[in-house]
Amino acid sequence: MKQQRKAALPRYGEYNCVLKYLVEQGFETQCILPPPLTRRTEEIGARNSPDLVCTPFKTLLGSMIEALEAGADVLIMVLGACRLNYFGELQEQILRDMGYSFDFVNLSLYNTGKKRDILRMLKVINPRRSLVKAGKALYDAIQMVQHLDDITSLYYQNCGFDPTGTYPKIYRKFVSDLYDARNLTEIREAYRNASHAFADVNLRKPEDPIRIGIIGDYYTVMDPFSNLEIEQKLADMGVEVHRLMNLSNDMLRNTNNRNKQAVIRRFSEYSMGANSTSDIWQAQYYAERHFDGVIQVKSACCMPETDIMPVLANLSREYKMPILYLTYDSQTSDVGLMTRLEAFYDMVEMRKKVTH
Amino acid sequence: MNTQEAFLGIDVGSISTKAVIIDRENRILAREYIWTEGNPIGAVQRLLGLLEKQWDPKEGQITGVGATGSARRLVGAVIGATVVKNEITAHAVGTTSFHPDVRTILEIGGQDSKIILVENGIAVDYAMNTLCAAGTGAFLSSQARRLGIEVEEIGAYALKSTYPTPIAARCTVFAESDLVHKIQMGHPREDIIAGVCRAVASNYINNVGKGKKISSPVVFQGGVSKNSGVVRAFEELLQCPVIVDENGHLMGAMGAAILARRSLERTVFDFSVKNMDFVTRERSCGGCSNNCEVICVYRNGSLIDFWGNRCERGAARTDRHQQ
Numbered sequence: 179m180k181q182q183r184k185a186a187l188p189r190y191g192e193y194n195c196v197l198k199y200l201v202e203q204g205f206e207t208q209c210i211l212p213p214p215l216t217r218r219t220e221e222i223g224a225r226n227s228p229d230l231v232c233t234p235f236k237t238l239l240g241s242m243i244e245a246l247e248a249g250a251d252v253l254i255m256v257l258g259a260c261r262l263n264y265f266g267e268l269q270e271q272i273l274r275d276m277g278y279s280f281d282f283v284n285l286s287l288y289n290t291g292k293k294r295d296i297l298r299m300l301k302v303i304n305p306r307r308s309l310v311k312a313g314k315a316l317y318d319a320i321q322m323v324q325h326l327d328d329i330t331s332l333y334y335q336n337c338g339f340d341p342t343g344t345y346p347k348i349y350r351k352f353v354s355d356l357y358d359a360r361n362l363t364e365i366r367e368a369y370r371n372a373s374h375a376f377a378d379v380n381l382r383k384p385e386d387p388i389r390i391g392i393i394g395d396y397y398t399v400m401d402p403f404s405n406l407e408i409e410q411k412l413a414d415m416g417v418e419v420h421r422l423m424n425l426s427n428d429m430l431r432n433t434n435n436r437n438k439q440a441v442i443r444r445f446s447e448y449s450m451g452a453n454s455t456s457d458i459w460q461a462q463y464y465a466e467r468h469f470d471g472v473i474q475v476k477s478a479c480c481m482p483e484t485d486i487m488p489v490l491a492n493l494s495r496e497y498k499m500p501i502l503y504l505t506y507d508s509q510t511s512d513v514g515l516m517t518r519l520e521a522f523y524d525m526v527e528m529r530k531k532v533t534h
Numbered sequence: 535m536n537t538q539e540a541f542l543g544i545d546v547g548s549i550s551t552k553a554v555i556i557d558r559e560n561r562i563l564a565r566e567y568i569w570t571e572g573n574p575i576g577a578v579q580r581l582l583g584l585l586e587k588q589w590d591p592k593e594g595q596i597t598g599v600g601a602t603g604s605a606r607r608l609v610g611a612v613i614g615a616t617v618v619k620n621e622i623t624a625h626a627v628g629t630t631s632f633h634p635d636v637r638t639i640l641e642i643g644g645q646d647s648k649i650i651l652v653e654n655g656i657a658v659d660y661a662m663n664t665l666c667a668a669g670t671g672a673f674l675s676s677q678a679r680r681l682g683i684e685v686e687e688i689g690a691y692a693l694k695s696t697y698p699t700p701i702a703a704r705c706t707v708f709a710e711s712d713l714v715h716k717i718q719m720g721h722p723r724e725d726i727i728a729g730v731c732r733a734v735a736s737n738y739i740n741n742v743g744k745g746k747k748i749s750s751p752v753v754f755q756g757g758v759s760k761n762s763g764v765v766r767a768f769e770e771l772l773q774c775p776v777i778v779d780e781n782g783h784l785m786g787a788m789g790a791a792i793l794a795r796r797s798l799e800r801t802v803f804d805f806s807v808k809n810m811d812f813v814t815r816e817r818s819c820g821g822c823s824n825n826c827e828v829i830c831v832y833r834n835g836s837l838i839d840f841w842g843n844r845c846e847r848g849a850a851r852t853d854r855h856q857q
Contacts, residue, residue: 216822491745495747500659503661517622521622521662524619525659525660528656533653
């Protein structure tokens with residue numbers, strides 16, 4: 179009998195719980211969680227990557243290597259709208275050259291928009307399982323993504339104003355519940371528990387708190403390790419942190435990029451690839467709601483994010499809303515980041531005091 | 535209390551260490567500027583020794599201490615600062631106190647450069663160089679060494695030139711090879727030096743100042759502002775006068791002192807810190823594969839502060855942190 183396969187997806191924020199659910203419940207295949215991202219992940223990723231590729235490539239590759247070390251034999255690579263789409267092929271080649279043997283499921287190969295190709299993709303992961311079951315699990319996983327994103331948004335908007343320190347505990351419990359969930363009831367229960375627990379905490383929040391919106395490239399902005407936990411750092415300073423950029427908002431809810439392009443036409447008429455349209459749209463969304471500032475979080479060598487910087491500068495001038503541009507490379511020290519964040523916070527706070 | 539309150543501000547940068555003592559009306563009572571020489575604690579202790587000589591205890595009592603600059607955390611712990619602030623805020627606060635109508639602050643230090651836009655006396659936008667130290671003081675001093683002159687002489691040489699040599703400004707490595715090439719082609723030394731100054735200014739405007747609206751009055755500060763060649767290059771590029779305050783290099787320290795005055799915390803400062811024995815030790819936590827480098831600071835053998843750990847596992851035991 180063929181040995182059971184063990185699938186893994188490189189670490190991507192907390193979204194691995196969703197894939198774990200999908201693989202285990204939908205395809206009845208074992209799912210391996212790569213260890214949490216650490217400096218070692220970045221080091222081995224960077225050592226085996228082309229030098230000028232963006233940091234997410236290196237981090238993803240490092241996490242794949244750690245997944246293989248942990249016993250995975252099927253690797254799943256995500257798809258994306260920028261050169262992330264080509265990453266899978268290159269990463270597979272690098273890993274094969276390093277001598278690993280594994281099956282590689284490159285999702286971008288099946289991302290043709292045709293239903294037939296989506297079905298083919300499902301068959302590759304586990305050929306013997308029923309499509310009905312996979313479809314059901316996919317439905318659950320979609321609910322899970324949305325619950326995860328909703329609780330995460332709530333967490334970062336409020337945890338800076340929690341005097342009791344229970345917010346992080348509730349959030350950690352919620353995430354670990356999602357990793358353990360085996361059916362939709364358990365997913366919903368975890369969500370309910372967390373939102374009730376959040377509601378029970380008495381927040382000490384000023385009427386008009388400092389609000390900062392975060393935008394940035396698909397990977398760096400959503401992965402706390404890669405952005406050196408920028409959201410937590412801001413929240414700890416007493417900021418209401420908003421991040422519209424998450425999988426639910428970008429892939430399930432507000433997906434009409436042509437409409438977004440129409441909204442931001444004043445600043446940019448054409449798409450600049452990847453989530454550039456969406457990013458500008460988000461910055462404008464924050465500006466129109468009188469946010470105190472916006473922070474752009476991007477990886478070094480990310481083309482679309484670099485291209486939108488002049489557009490953001492125009493937007494910043496017109497709305498009189500400061501924008502901080504941060505570029506992340508595989509750096510380990512957060513001293514420079516703290517200097518910039520503190521200065522940004524001080525500036526935004528002084529501005530707010532004067533204008534009110 | 536019949537004694538006047540005074541406030542000490544210390545700015546410990548990568549290259550130089552600055553300190554001022556001010557009174558309640560922001561008047562400078564004592565000031566000092568020395569090289570850091572890769573030893574921030576030693577520099578601060580030397581600096582305190584020099585300040586103490588200028589300081590007359592009858593003038594008042596130092597009741598607040600502000601620390602800023604890249605070694606602010608370390609120095610703040612050592613001297614027991616009441617306020618530890620980043621250098622961007624400190625510079626903005628310092629400069630706007632002395633030039634209330636300033637609109638743009640250009641700042642070029644030893645390792646970093648920043649631009650701060652000001653409207654009605656408050657900072658509204660800023661940018662800082664990322665990933666690359668091109669066009670900072672370190673570049674100027676290494677090129678001065680190559681040309682065989684002191685970094686302080688650059689300005690005088692540059693002003694002699696009428697036709698500055700164009701030098702690629704995009705990146706220090708390119709600038710340097712361009713410079714070597716121009717030297718070997720026989721360009722006069724003044725023109726090359728003026729070209730280097732211009733490269734620093736245009737690199738700054740294209741890099742840090744990208745997309746920022748630079749409006750007059752412009753104040754230029756940081757160590758490089760003492761270089762008249764760069765000042766002239768900025769005036770030519772921006773087409774407006776550039777103000778260089780005689781205390782421009784002290785603005786970070788001034789800002790730190792002013793922030794200490796504004797904060798409510800008060801402790802009496804004692805110059806005896808300059809004779810104490812401080813040791814820093816790095817230890818690798820090893821609690822997980824992050825291997826956080828935890829820095830521990832000891833005063834006369836006992837631990838007073840630590841940082842660098844990402845979680846509680848790396849926490850060291852100090853009297854201050856036991857709660």
